[in-house]
Amino acid sequence: xxxxxxxxxxxxxxxxxCKCRNRGVHFQLxxxxxxxxxxxxxxxxxxMKLNVSSxxxxxxxxxxxxxSLSRFN
Numbered sequence: 269x270x271x272x273x274x275x276x277x278x279x280x281x282x283x284x285x286c287k288c289r290n291r292g293v294h295f296q297l298x299x300x301x302x303x304x305x306x307x308x309x310x311x312x313x314x315x316m317k318l319n320v321s322s323x324x325x326x327x328x329x330x331x332x333x334x335x336s337l338s339r340f341n
Contacts, residue, residue, distance in 0.1 A: 287314065288321045297315065297316060300312065300313045300326060310330065
């Protein structure tokens with residue numbers, strides 16, 4: 269049994285280094301980002317699903333910030 273535990277350690281370590289990517293930017297697990305897919309915008313959180321990092325929708329649309337508003341003025 270100790271051999272099995274040693275074999276699993278690299279897999280466990282890799283799971284903690286998983287990140288999501290959006291437009292070339294890496295996001296840590298738990299971080300959120302505005303995604304644009306098929307012309308639709310939504311806020312999503314980086315999460316683990318079946319040992320793979322994946323985006324999970326949090327809300328429809330994306331919140332606007334002062335910085336993003338200044339680009340439109």
